[in-house]
Amino acid sequence: MDRADFFEQVYQVVRLIPKGRVTSYGAIAQYLGTRGSSRMVGYAMNGSHTVQPPVPAHRVVNRQGLLTGKHHFASATAMQDALEKEGIHVKDDQVQDFKTVFWDPNTELTL
DNA sequence: ATGTTGACTTGGA
DNA sequence: GTCCAAGCCAACA
Numbered sequence: 001m002d003r004a005d006f007f008e009q010v011y012q013v014v015r016l017i018p019k020g021r022v023t024s025y026g027a028i029a030q031y032l033g034t035r036g037s038s039r040m041v042g043y044a045m046n047g048s049h050t051v052q053p054p055v056p057a058h059r060v061v062n063r064q065g066l067l068t069g070k071h072h073f074a075s076a077t078a079m080q081d082a083l084e085k086e087g088i089h090v091k092d093d094q095v096q097d098f099k100t101v102f103w104d105p106n107t108e109l110t111l
Numbered sequence: 112a113t114g115t116t117g118a119c120t121t122g123g124a
Numbered sequence: 125g126t127c128c129a130a131g132c133c134a135a136c137a
Contacts, residue, residue, distance in 0.1 A: 006133090006134070006135090007134095007135095024119085024120090025118070025119055025120085026119065026120055026121095029119080029120090029133090034132085034133065034134090035119095035120075035121095035132080035133095036119095036120085036131070036132030036133050037119090037132070037133040037134065038119040038120055038132080038133085039116090039117050039118085039119050039120090039132075039133070039134085040117085040119090040132095040133055040134050040135080041118080041119075042117070042118030042119065043116090043117055043118075043133095043134070043135065044118090044134090044135095045118055046117085046118065046135095047135095048118095057118080060118075061118090062118075062119060062120085063119075063120065063121095067118090068118055068119080069118025070118085071118080072118055073118095
């Protein structure tokens with residue numbers, strides 16, 4: 001943590017997401033201790049392409065497991081394609097077996 | 112400095 | 125179970 005900005009904190013958590021797993025903005029926000037700033041998590045992702053290493057934003061979806069932010073990627077199919085490449089099945093912008101591939105930082109990182 | 116927006120979440124009808 | 129509305133925090137204009 002140190003003097004990492006809110007954005008950096010989000011980036012680090014997202015980078016900690018294991019391959020083939022996905023998480024939700026709220027989970028990250030809650031991990032940061034600010035559930036209300038769930039929107040900021042996605043907002044931070046907006047600048048994810050400006051930091052390095054690039055954060056796997058494609059592994060971050062909303063609580064429904066829906067690829068809400070896919071439109072913010074280089075291509076509308078970039079996110080889904082990336083997820084499928086990770087081994088995650090996506091149908092109609094909806095992550096299949098979401099609860100199975102769901103990765104909660106609070107739980108997995110054992111806060 | 113103030114106001115609005117935003118890749119969300121939860122709660123109530 | 126589904127739909128509508130309110131809430132919350134931080135960055136951007």
